[in-house]
Amino acid sequence: MPAPLTQSLAGFATSIHDLAIPNDVARWVKTGFVDSVGTMVAGSDEAVVGHLIATLGSSAPEADLLVGRGRASALNAAFINGTAAHALDYDDVALRGHPSTVLVPALLAEGEVLASSGADILAAYLVGYEVWGELVFRESGHHHIKGWHPTAVFGAIAAAAAVASLHRLDAARAGHAIAIGASQAGGLMANFGSMTKPFHAGRSASAGILAARLAKSGMTGSPDAIEHSQGFLRALSPAGELDLDRSADQLGERWRIAELGLSIKKYPVCYCAHRAVDGLLDLLQRNPVRPDMVQEIEVSIGKTHATILRNAAPQTGLEAKFSIQSALASVIVAGKLGLDQLQDDFVRRPDVQALMAQVKVIPLPDDDPGWPGAARADRVRLQLTDGSVLETPDIFRARGHVENPLTEEQIFAKFSDCLAFGRSTADPVRLFDLLWNLDSMSASDLFGALQQREAV
Secondary structure (H helix, E strand, C coil): CCCCHHHHHHHHHHHHHHCCCCHHHHHHHHHHHHHHHHHHHHCCCCHHHHHHHHHHCCCCCCEECCCCCCEECHHHHHHHHHHHHHHCCCCCEECCECHHHHHHHHHHHHHHHHCCEHHHHHHHHHHHHHHHHHHHCCECCCHHHHCECHHHHHHHHHHHHHHHHHCCCCHHHHHHHHHHHHCCCCCEHHHCCCCHHHHHHHHHHHHHHHHHHHHHHCCCCCCCCCCCCCCHHHHHCCCCCECCCCCCCCCCCCCHHHHHCCECCCCCCCHHHHHHHHHHHHHHHHCCCCHHHEEEEEEEEEHHHHHHCCCCCCCCHHHHCCCHHHHHHHHHHHCCCCHHHHCHHHHCCHHHHHHHCCEEEEEECCCCCCCCCCCCCEEEEEEECCCCEEECCCECCCCCCCCCCCCHHHHHHHHHHHHHHCCECCCHHHHHHHHHCHHHCEHHHHHHHHCCECCC
């Protein structure tokens, strides 16, 4: 019989500091920190961040907020910074969600309080990623279709395990932290396209710190909270098709992050739209097309992705992040899809709105063996007013996907653009270098470099 799952996760969180971490594994963690810090800075002025700062305040200052925004308790700093990191929907993708946008803010905030080393922070991130991966793939169904946002439900547990590791809790207390994290899990797909979607990530980051602190103080949770017949996995399961018999003994031996990595977004919209956007950009580069030349835009994507990209006629930048219509219209009008095309004024432009109405979505079977919920390939077809047709080939992997990765230069370019968008005056080269040397830095080193910001 395999060891109880909750206890296996706790044992892994406790033992991580005794394991040798391969260089390729450490590099993925550093990639997550680079991308998350960049998107965190870029999202720091979003309205939802202002609402959280005003509501949560800055009492009991323990940890830095972003780029000159003051200080707050570690719980609130993780909440605010995690929300900022996800506010633009520009953060990395893996494990059916966005692991770095939860783990990085939690570990930086609590790492600052504990004066943790960069090596300990790196190891704790690995705990969070591997625990998330151990849980999410025990379900064959797709959580989004049931209505669950995986970042919010798995993130709370992953962050609890990661912060428990950072505190170096023993296995019993780490298990309690995981159980407490599980009872804080929750986030609804219905809130995609609103300020509440990034709130999910921030809340999960904060929940992880709260769970670990409570467990450290002596608060208990059930030792089988994950695998119990009325526990986390069964409560969450979209289809009731769970693998609860598989052993978790491979934790720390088989590194999922080495196999699955992180996909880095090229565009600040839902990842479900990226393949089609790549295809359309390539098509237009070969065949320049003006908006007035387009009669119809046909896009073929997986049924699940079509469901997630729910907003056919968005009126705000937030809504447009979950709109294949807006994404493709923006590419035709602007020739690109960047942060400027996710502003409310651009989304409401008459020419953009007119093109959105010309998009026809063709749902395909979800049959990509490497990406549950995706079609085997996406395609875009343009019907022009002169009767001619332009079509993309099948698009299998978006740029930035682990199987079609960005170069280090491209990752830096995104990072630098994010810092500029967030009005940070930090030296992007120095900050990028700090993050790529995470295992030899501390949380306070990083936040010292971040506290440079232009006046509003």
